[in-house]
Amino acid sequence: MAKTASIAEGKRKAGRRYKGFSSWNNYLFLLPALLFMAIFIVYPIAYNVVLSFQDVDIYNFRQERNFVGLDNYVQTFRDPVFGTSFVNSVIFTVLSIVFQFTIGFALALFFNMKFPGRNLFRSLTLLSWMLPVVITGTIFQWMLSGDYGVVNALLQSVGILDAPYNWLSEPKTALLATVVANIWTGIPFNMIILLSGLQTLPEHLYEAAKLDGANKWLQFRHITLPLLRPTLLVLLMLGIIYTFKVFDLVFIMTNGGPVNSSTVLPIYAYQLSFSTFEFSRGAAVSMIMFAMLIVIAIFYLRLTSKEEAN
Amino acid sequence: MAQMQIPSAGLREEPRRKVRWQPWAKTALSLLMLAVFLFPVYWMIRTSMTPVTALYQNPPQIFPANPSMDAYLDNFVRNRDMLRYIGNSFIIATGTMVLSLLIAVPAAYALARLPLKGKALIMILLLSIQMLPGIMMAMPLFIMFSRVGLIDNYAGLIFADLIHSLPFAVITLRPFFLGLPSGLEEAAKIDGCNKFSAFVRIILPLVKPGLMTVAVFCFLFGWGDFIFALTLSSSDTVKPLTLGLYSFIGQYGTEWNNLMAVATIAALPIIVIFITMQRYVVGGVTSGAMKD
Known part of the structure; x- marks a missing residue:
């Protein structure tokens, strides 16, 4: 009652009325989180920016540094490995997303039907997503290994391969092998998000369509897809961002090799920072990656705010 | 009139004929898909229980004949x-x-x-x-x-x-x-x-x-x-x-x-x-x- 009365009198009065709940000490609840973010997130990012304009490596990182302007960025763009890793990152991301998304979507449609045990099966698929990536990488390394890997054995027994093939140490297939493992981890995430989207769609639209004689495909094309559009867009955007920064899986399976054939941008940044210890070069690569992600993130935030407005 | 009858005729038959087997067919199908999808997890566990001698068999056995716990004993009991x-x-x-x-x-x-x-x-x-x-x-x-x-x-x-x-x-x-x-x-x-x-x-x-x-x-x-x-x-x-x-x-x-x-x-x-x-x-x- 107090609330309705105060609406007309404006916010000032409402503020006074719930004094205990609207004063400065509300910020105390946020303080630990803000402090943490300032020290461990904002500061390191700012530090990264500064580093990328200096000449810091393992020898001088405790001492005075020199500013070198855009040198690190120029060097990065001149380095052919940067181009290779960028292309690899794009291939890795696009292939992963296409397959995760379509397989996840198909599974979501399947699990959206009612049948005994569907909840159990649906959540069991999540196991692949929850497994630490190091474990996933190790399992796939073993399954794809040349001489005794189960994948080769399988392909040989059905006659696709004549001789064992070393998926991870051939430049032609190393990146693809990491993509396969990444698809496997990503399918459940796509499925669960799409499934929760599907479950919000109103049943009566499908009943009406059925009465009009629309078959399953037409229903999918004209009801499911348009209504699910916001979910699809957000999911694709998030998928791109998450996939673009995948590091562990590639590091474990191939470490970027052979001869950079599977080096993606995070691996490239890692090698500069922690193999050759050229911190400033690594920082520059991180900044370039960051810029790419920001572009995608801006799209993402605009999409979510548009969705909120609807 | 004809248009009205077709869907209702369909509705009358569908539940009776399909309800019995179709959901269970889906259950069976999802069980199969799950088995394929979670094969890597199975393979991890299977390999961990394979004795060294059977490890480098070609083709590998999908179900190991004589599982062994040696790998666990070696890595978690003998070596700390x-x-x-x-x-x-x-x-x-x-x-x-x-x-x-x-x-x-x-x-x-x-x-x-x-x-x-x-x-x-x-x-x-x-x-x-x-x-x-x-x-x-x-x-x-x-x-x-x-x-x-x-x-x-x-x-x-x-x-x-x-x-x-x-x-x-x-x-x-x-x-x-x-x-x-x-x-x-x-x-x-x-x-x-x-x-x-x-x-x-x-x-x-x-x-x-x-x-x-x-x-x-x-x-x-x-x-x-x-x-x-x-x-x-x-x-x-x-x-x-x-x-x-x-x-x-x-x-x-x-x-x-x-x-x-x-x-x-x-x-x-x-x-x-x-x-x-x-x-x-x-x-x-x-x-x-x-x-x-």
Whole structure:
């Protein structure tokens, strides 16, 4: 009652009325989180920016540094490995997303039907997503290994391969092998998000369509897809961002090799920072990656705010 | 008229004929798909129980004839290195979980229910942090931490893991607070609570499911972390199991039964949590990813 009365009198009065709940000490609840973010997130990012304009490596990182302007960025763009890793990152991301998304979507449609045990099966698929990536990488390394890997054995027994093939140490297939493992981890995430989207769609639209004689495909094309559009867009955007920064899986399976054939941008940044210890070069690569992600993130935030407005 | 009859005729027949077998056919189909999909997990467990002699058989047996526990005995009973890694993983994962909750819960509450300025900005900041590549944080943290002695330190690893678990926790918890009825704090105040005791005594017990979900996921973040363990620790004293498994690959190369035994043990807490906390897990997948 107090609330309705105060609406007309404006916010000032409402503020006074719930004094205990609207004063400065509300910020105390946020303080630990803000402090943490300032020290461990904002500061390191700012530090990264500064580093990328200096000449810091393992020898001088405790001492005075020199500013070198855009040198690190120029060097990065001149380095052919940067181009290779960028292309690899794009291939890795696009292939992963296409397959995760379509397989996840198909599974979501399947699990959206009612049948005994569907909840159990649906959540069991999540196991692949929850497994630490190091474990996933190790399992796939073993399954794809040349001489005794189960994948080769399988392909040989059905006659696709004549001789064992070393998926991870051939430049032609190393990146693809990491993509396969990444698809496997990503399918459940796509499925669960799409499934929760599907479950919000109103049943009566499908009943009406059925009465009009629309078959399953037409229903999918004209009801499911348009209504699910916001979910699809957000999911694709998030998928791109998450996939673009995948590091562990590639590091474990191939470490970027052979001869950079599977080096993606995070691996490239890692090698500069922690193999050759050229911190400033690594920082520059991180900044370039960051810029790419920001572009995608801006799209993402605009999409979510548009969705909120609807 | 004709148009009206066709669907109703269909409706009359469909339920009777299809209801009996079709759902079970779907169950069978999903069982089959699940078996294919989770084959890698099966293969990990199978390999861990394969004796060395049967390891390099071609073609490999899908079901091992005589399973052996040697790999487990070798790596966890005779050799104790892995036990230390497991202990480290538990310390790091538990620390990540506790600290994430301590910091994120009040923040999520404030962002959901208290009048504050700049809420939208903070939410955007949190969403963006989730998108940061780990390597971008690892390098500056390495330099920062090596100055203040946080390299090779549990606290250092926990702080680093919090970079991803904290925003996740706040974003996931906020909707739980938003979903509570609006007069709660005022009622609590009338009953003599102040802002902080109302939060602890009245509000927190009501969002228990949310707290469980977040706790489970933050633990998993800490347990599964690799990049920070790789870059911010070098000695065995704090190395978690993920890193132990990785260095094991380098050391033992192709002793896949040993590797898979270690991998299985590393996966075990995940599988246990997964089975016991299933309902919290499914909720966490969607809430962290989407807007509220």
